[in-house]
Amino acid sequence: MESIKRITDLLNSIPITPNNKKEIEGAKQAIADGDFHTALSIIQNLNKKKERQQHGERCARSVKKR
Numbered sequence: 001m002e003s004i005k006r007i008t009d010l011l012n013s014i015p016i017t018p019n020n021k022k023e024i025e026g027a028k029q030a031i032a033d034g035d036f037h038t039a040l041s042i043i044q045n046l047n048k049k050k051e052r053q054q055h056g057e058r059c060a061r062s063v064k065k066r
């Protein structure tokens with residue numbers, strides 16, 4: 001039960017955007033279906049996308065400062 005809460009907390013920590021809304025809904029459905037491996041995989045992919053986006057934003061800001 002604690003694992004399900006952790007997975008749900010991870011998912012809830014990701015902001016919903018138009019670009020990731022379907023993936024988040026898919027992860028929620030996977031959790032509801034008891035398919036935690038799929039849910040974790042989706043969450044992992046969402047986090048990687050979020051990190052790449054944040055990295056791109058940091059690079060863009062550093063270029064503007066020059």
